[in-house]
Amino acid sequence: MQKLGDFKLPQFFNYPPYFTLQPVRETREKQVQLWKELILEYCRTQKIFVIGLEEEFPLFSNPEIERSLSHEAREAFVSALVSDGRAEWLDKGHRKCLILWHRIQDWAEIIINFVKENGLEDSVMTVEEIRSGIESRGTELHGLDRIILMRALKLLEHKGKLAIFKGTTADDEGVKFSI
Amino acid sequence: MAATTTKAKFFRQADLTSSGRPVLLPSEVECQLLTSVDLEPEEDRSHLFSALKSGVLILTTHRLIWLPPSASATAAYAIPLAAISHIFSPKKSIKSMFHSPRIRFQVLTDTDGQVFDLGSSSGSSSVVVTAVIRGKGDSDGFLGKFSECWKGREWETAVSSDSNRGSGSSTGGGLYGSDGAVRMVGVAGILRKEQEMWESTDKSLQEAFQDLNALMSKAKEMVMLAEKMRQKLLSGTNTSAANDEEMGSKEEMQDWLLSVGIISPVTKETAGALYHQQLSRQLADFIRIPLEKAGGMINLIDVYCLFNRARGTELISPEDLLQACSLWEKFDVPVMLRKFDSGVMVIQNKSHSDEEVFARIIALVSKPEALRNGISASDAARTLEIAPAMAKEHLLTAESKGLLCRDISPDGFRFYINLFPEIDPSDVYLIKDYGIYSTWIKAISTCHGAEVSRTS
Numbered sequence: 001m002q003k004l005g006d007f008k009l010p011q012f013f014n015y016p017p018y019f020t021l022q023p024v025r026e027t028r029e030k031q032v033q034l035w036k037e038l039i040l041e042y043c044r045t046q047k048i049f050v051i052g053l054e055e056e057f058p059l060f061s062n063p064e065i066e067r068s069l070s071h072e073a074r075e076a077f078v079s080a081l082v083s084d085g086r087a088e089w090l091d092k093g094h095r096k097c098l099i100l101w102h103r104i105q106d107w108a109e110i111i112i113n114f115v116k117e118n119g120l121e122d123s124v125m126t127v128e129e130i131r132s133g134i135e136s137r138g139t140e141l142h143g144l145d146r147i148i149l150m151r152a153l154k155l156l157e158h159k160g161k162l163a164i165f166k167g168t169t170a171d172d173e174g175v176k177f178s179i
Numbered sequence: 180m181a182a183t184t185t186k187a188k189f190f191r192q193a194d195l196t197s198s199g200r201p202v203l204l205p206s207e208v209e210c211q212l213l214t215s216v217d218l219e220p221e222e223d224r225s226h227l228f229s230a231l232k233s234g235v236l237i238l239t240t241h242r243l244i245w246l247p248p249s250a251s252a253t254a255a256y257a258i259p260l261a262a263i264s265h266i267f268s269p270k271k272s273i274k275s276m277f278h279s280p281r282i283r284f285q286v287l288t289d290t291d292g293q294v295f296d297l298g299s300s301s302g303s304s305s306v307v308v309t310a311v312i313r314g315k316g317d318s319d320g321f322l323g324k325f326s327e328c329w330k331g332r333e334w335e336t337a338v339s340s341d342s343n344r345g346s347g348s349s350t351g352g353g354l355y356g357s358d359g360a361v362r363m364v365g366v367a368g369i370l371r372k373e374q375e376m377w378e379s380t381d382k383s384l385q386e387a388f389q390d391l392n393a394l395m396s397k398a399k400e401m402v403m404l405a406e407k408m409r410q411k412l413l414s415g416t417n418t419s420a421a422n423d424e425e426m427g428s429k430e431e432m433q434d435w436l437l438s439v440g441i442i443s444p445v446t447k448e449t450a451g452a453l454y455h456q457q458l459s460r461q462l463a464d465f466i467r468i469p470l471e472k473a474g475g476m477i478n479l480i481d482v483y484c485l486f487n488r489a490r491g492t493e494l495i496s497p498e499d500l501l502q503a504c505s506l507w508e509k510f511d512v513p514v515m516l517r518k519f520d521s522g523v524m525v526i527q528n529k530s531h532s533d534e535e536v537f538a539r540i541i542a543l544v545s546k547p548e549a550l551r552n553g554i555s556a557s558d559a560a561r562t563l564e565i566a567p568a569m570a571k572e573h574l575l576t577a578e579s580k581g582l583l584c585r586d587i588s589p590d591g592f593r594f595y596i597n598l599f600p601e602i603d604p605s606d607v608y609l610i611k612d613y614g615i616y617s618t619w620i621k622a623i624s625t626c627h628g629a630e631v632s633r634t635s
Contacts, residue, residue: 008608010602010607010608011608011610011616011620012598012602012607012616014623015595015598015619016553016586016588016593016595017553017584017585017586017595017597017598017599019586019588020584020585020586020587020588022584022585022599023578023585024578024579024581026581027581027584027599030599030600030602030604031599033604034599034602034604037604037605037607038607041607066588066589067586067588
């Protein structure tokens with residue numbers, strides 16, 4: 001079985017039409033679905049949070065069969081993720097995209113569980129501590145994209161579970177949990 | 180019932196093609212058509228035939244043919260021009276201004292009371308038939324053409340050239356008598372010679388100015404010649420047991436001649452308001468053989484070329500062709516016009532089945548080699564034995580039905596069997612141990628295996 005790093009690729013990755021945007025509606029719907037699954041699965045296992053459409057992305061080409069996705073095809077597949085709520089464009093030009101293999105509310109849930117597990121219900125942490133502190137090591141929060149983390153924290157703030165207070169620099173941004 | 184029998188008894192029967200056009204005799208040419216024409220006998224001769232109501236009257240160089248108005252008719256009634264003994268000039272009266280135009284002519288009948296025809300016993304009596312033109316056709320023009328054709332006696336030249344070819348032209352120019360001796364004696368001879376010279380200069384002058392007409396009549400002759408050669412070849416192959424090579428070249432020659440020969444093309448001039456309708460029927464008749472050869476489907480552009488080549492000089496415009504094809508919907512003809520999603524238009528047999536073509540395409544893309552590398556339009560064209568452009572249309576149609584998928588790469592535009600429906604999106608690694616997906620995996624893995632063994 002073909003692999004991309006430690007990622008196991010499905011058999012249809014060697015099917016040349018998989019890399020050509022199919023014009024027939026039903027066929028295309030199935031093709032888009034398979035691409036969405038593969039992109040989310042790959043990003044989840046490889047901890048990839050942002051895809052640049054104009055940058056090299058290992059999944060978008062298959063040297064074995066000498067096929068790669070056109071820009072139109074990339075945008076079509078990623079747009080399908082966006083409309084599913086599993087991705088968000090980071091710019092108007094649709095060049096960079098945030099991939100949400102967990103939705104924002106799921107990330108928020110993970111944060112709450114993390115806080116509870118570590119007995120941090122009433123404590124204060126910096127944003128950076130959540131992403132790269134000792135407590136988060138070995139959890140999904142470790143290495144989480146800052147944009148996604150901030151979205152999740154803001155969602156929780158909105159629900160009254162915490163308060164974000166600003167420092168002088170971004171590093172100083174702090175969180176006061178009140179769960 | 181009685182009415183139809185009297186009709187049939189009086190008239191000669193004219194056969195119709197499957198698309199409802201008259202079957203013409205050898206070298207017979209259609210001249211003009213009129214719609215909504217009644218044919219009536221003289222008042223006191225109505226026992227001969229009962230009046231025919233509002234049909235299409237076709238004038239040819241040999242016959243008057245009356246087509247019944249119903250579209251499903253299988254036979255028409257004909258009066259050979261040879262049976263006509265007189266054409267009356269139209270009555271000019273105040274009364275006639277308010278009437279539908281009428282054309283009256285005298286028809287010879289044989290002893291059975293049937294229209295006289297070549298070969299039947301000589302006409303014993305005659306009857307006056309009146310054609311009442313209720314449609315908007317050009318009746319004066321028709322009458323002119325009618326007498327022209329009648330006086331032209333085209334049917335006689337056809338018969339004489341067939342029966343006693345080589346016996347010399349007895350109706351040749353005035354220089355020779357019927358015995359072949361030169362008739363140029365005395366003052367009469369000198370005068371005759373003068374006139375001859377004057378006539379020939381006049382003739383060449385006329386020819387010079389009528390270049391186009393001359394060219395067209397020559398073209399008609401060429402078509403006739405081609406038809407004659409074809410007939411000769413046909414009879415030749417029947418009698419002599421020629422060797423294969425000769426037969427092959429003869430067949431080729433025949434094909435070639437066949438592609439020239441519509442002797443009597445429907446033209447705007449002859450058919451008038453019925454032009455597209457008649458053109459449509461003629462095209463349906465014409466296209467059958469080429470369609471058979473092309474495997475049941477031909478590109479409209481090819482049809483345009485074939486049809487116009489067969490028509491010789493009476494070329495039609497692409498619009499006329501398209502209109503003729505679209506009229507097929509209204510007639511009971513075995514062919515139809517089809518437009519592909521790509522906009523390409525073709526003519527195909529009504530019996531042509533896409534399913535059969537799809538089955539062959541599926542068989543083709545299911546071969547191990549095609550599973551690995553897909554197929555191109557030219558691959559399909561070779562297997563289906565059709566033109567690549569046509570093959571591509573079939574592939575695109577199969578794709579739109581979800582049978583195929585496309586692959587566009589620097590290597591070109593190829594088609595693969597559609598595997599997408601077979602793959603489970605909730606488990607992308609799942610491979611059922613049956614179905615085309617697993618067959619495909621086996622095909623590509625044997626390919627990779629071969630590569631590995633080659634490199635090691």
